Amino acid sequence: MHKFLLAFTIFISASLSAQKTYVINCGKLLDSKTGVVKENQHILIKGNQVISISSSPIQADSVINLSDYFVMPGLIDCHTHVLLQADITSEDYDVQILKESIPYRTIRATRSAEQSLLNGFTTIRDLGTEGAGFADVDIKKAINKGVIGGPRMFVSTLAINTTGHYPIKTSDYAWELHLPKGLQEITGADEARRAVRQQIEQGADWIKIYADRGYYKLADGSFRSLPNFTNEEINAIGDETIRSRKKLAAHAMTRDGILGAIHAGATSIEHGSGMDEECMKLMVEKGVYWCPTLFVNEYVAEGRAKMGSPINLYFKQSIQSTFKKAIAMGVKLAYGTDIGGYDWSLPQAKDFTYFVEWGLTPIQAIQTATTTAAELLGMQGKIGEIKEGAFADIIAIKKDPTKDISVLQNIDWVMKDGKIYKH
Ligand SMILES: [Zn+2]
Numbered sequence: 027m028h029k030f031l032l033a034f035t036i037f038i039s040a041s042l043s044a045q046k047t048y049v050i051n052c053g054k055l056l057d058s059k060t061g062v063v064k065e066n067q068h069i070l071i072k073g074n075q076v077i078s079i080s081s082s083p084i085q086a087d088s089v090i091n092l093s094d095y096f097v098m099p100g101l102i103d104c105h106t107h108v109l110l111q112a113d114i115t116s117e118d119y120d121v122q123i124l125k126e127s128i129p130y131r132t133i134r135a136t137r138s139a140e141q142s143l144l145n146g147f148t149t150i151r152d153l154g155t156e157g158a159g160f161a162d163v164d165i166k167k168a169i170n171k172g173v174i175g176g177p178r179m180f181v182s183t184l185a186i187n188t189t190g191h192y193p194i195k196t197s198d199y200a201w202e203l204h205l206p207k208g209l210q211e212i213t214g215a216d217e218a219r220r221a222v223r224q225q226i227e228q229g230a231d232w233i234k235i236y237a238d239r240g241y242y243k244l245a246d247g248s249f250r251s252l253p254n255f256t257n258e259e260i261n262a263i264g265d266e267t268i269r270s271r272k273k274l275a276a277h278a279m280t281r282d283g284i285l286g287a288i289h290a291g292a293t294s295i296e297h298g299s300g301m302d303e304e305c306m307k308l309m310v311e312k313g314v315y316w317c318p319t320l321f322v323n324e325y326v327a328e329g330r331a332k333m334g335s336p337i338n339l340y341f342k343q344s345i346q347s348t349f350k351k352a353i354a355m356g357v358k359l360a361y362g363t364d365i366g367g368y369d370w371s372l373p374q375a376k377d378f379t380y381f382v383e384w385g386l387t388p389i390q391a392i393q394t395a396t397t398t399a400a401e402l403l404g405m406q407g408k409i410g411e412i413k414e415g416a417f418a419d420i421i422a423i424k425k426d427p428t429k430d431i432s433v434l435q436n437i438d439w440v441m442k443d444g445k446i447y448k449h
Contacts, residue, residue: 047072048444049086052097054426055079058396058411061389063428069097071418074443078414090446092422092439098392099412100148100177100419100442101434102399103374105275105296105317107366108138108150108165109158114329114368120194123157123206132161138370139165139176143447145374146437148419149178149399149409151362153234153275153296154185157208163229175447178419180403182234182275183225185209186218186263188254191239209236215262218255222266233267235260235292237276238283241300241337247344249300251280257289264290273404275317279341281305288314294360294402299323299341301348306355315402316352317362320345321376325368349384359386360402361395375434388428418444 048071055067068084070077078084109131113119122131135158142150155162162181169176189211199205210225212218222233237260238251255263267274268291276287280300287295288308294315298305301316309316323345327338353359359381365374381391400410408416422439440448 045073046088047077047086048088048090049084050090050097050420051083051093052095052422053093054096055412056096056098056389056392056428058099058393059413061387061393063096066093067097069412069420071444074418074445076412076414076416076418079412095422095424095439096426096428097412097420097422098427099396099410099416100421100440101146101375101395102149102151102361102403102410103142103147103363103365103395104151104294104315104360104399104402105319105362105364106138106142106147106150106152107154107156107364108135108142108152109155109161110366111138112367112369113156114326115333119156119208123194123208128158128161131158132164135161135165136168136174136176138366139169139174139179141370142177142365142374143175143440143442144437146421146434146440147177147374147395148421148440148442149180149403149405151180151182151232151275151403153182153232153277154209155183156185157206159184160228166229177442178409178417180231181229182232183228183230184221185234185236185277186212186221186225187236188259189213191254192236212259215258218259218262219266222263222270222272226270226272230272232273232275233263234275234296235263235277235287237278237287237292238280241279243300243337243340248302249280249340249344251282251300253282253286255286257286260286260290264292267291284309288312294362296362297323297364299345299348301352303351303355306352306357309352309358310356313358315358315360315398317360318345318349319362319364319367319377320349320380321373322364322367325372346384349380353385358398359394360399373435375432375437378431378434382431388431391431392427392434418442 050069052067166179240252273293275294276292277296278284284305327342378391396410420441425433
């Protein structure tokens with residue numbers, strides 16, 4: 027799969043010079059903000075920017091003919107791990123952390139980043155390198171310098187947890203071994219502040235924390251867990267992050283992690299599979315986004331249950347009603363997959379199908395990965411929309427995703443920053 031894609035994709039990129047203008051003739055064009063689809067539109071591009079959109083033909087140096095295609099803004103995945111290659115079981119994880127060097131993992135990550143672009147996700151927020159240091163900063167740098175092809179990246183480097191609460195997953199290694207850590211451990215508010223400062227110094231755009239662990243289900247069907255941080259620690263992280271004009275993303279499954287993370291100033295709750303109504307209410311009140319990462323839970327549930335951990339199966343049973351409740355209450359939904367947690371060769375656009383099955387219109391589902399995701403990233407008007415002044419991050423599909431959302435799993439044509447990466 028990878029091999030095939032690589033052969034025909036690496037920089038088909040008609041290298042578009044900054045001075046030349048291009049017009050894309052679109053059969054259909056989606057305005058992601060309003061949800062309106064217009065026929066026979068023309069997009070004028072110069073360098074990496076959209077100059078204008080018109081319903082009458084535009085003169086330009088070159089023409090890109092997409093008159094048989096549905097054209098829309100490049101998608102945004104707010105939760106990825108380019109440095110992970112699926113970790114369904116503890117062994118999968120341990121093999122990557124213990125047997126693969128960081129340079130080797132980084133080479134593999136260049137393929138993940140390219141895969142994301144080919145999947146039509148022209149922007150990603152990568153939430154933690156899982157033991158690969160600050161290699162995400164290097165991947166981002168290589169993409170921005172044109173060394174490799176890949177999406178626009180927002181990175182969070184190491185991620186933060188408290189001492190002892192994020193072991194290499196199988197805990198049967200000899201205690202005298204000093205094993206590498208999948209993230210940065212802290213104890214106390216001072217170490218919390220130090221970790222945030224160090225990560226920002228090394229290039230983190232976001233701070234990622236793991237707010238809870240040890241999830242369990244109560245007899246009434248609700249979920250609880252163990253909070254990882256003291257209030258002092260999590261508030262120090264939030265304070266340090268916000269004062270540095272950065273944002274906080276919190277892995278949090280139940281109220282034990284979610285409420286503390288929101289009070290500490292988190293911008294997004296990752297997974298949140300076991301959230302309750304009090305969490306939803308507070309999220310709405312504070313404008314906190316939810317990245318529900320649905321397919322990954324489904325994908326790992328059986329395998330982990332076989333290994334003796336059935337919690338993902340329980341989440342799988344309850345997530346549909348949790349999702350519907352959250353949407354009814356008005357929780358803001360940002361598209362995030364956790365791909366890397368599952369294999370990069372599997373669909374990155376699978377979560378859309380759950381969204382639509384569970385009550386969103388196809389347009390609303392697309393907005394989670396365009397306009398809403400752009401807001402989460404503070405990039406409104408620059409990505410997630412095709413409009414004057416936006417980056418030329420544009421994708422096209424033969425079929426119409428407003429009629430069948432699953433067609434987003436096979437994107438036919440991809441442009442990022444005015445360069446074509448897939449036709
Ligand atoms: Zn993740």
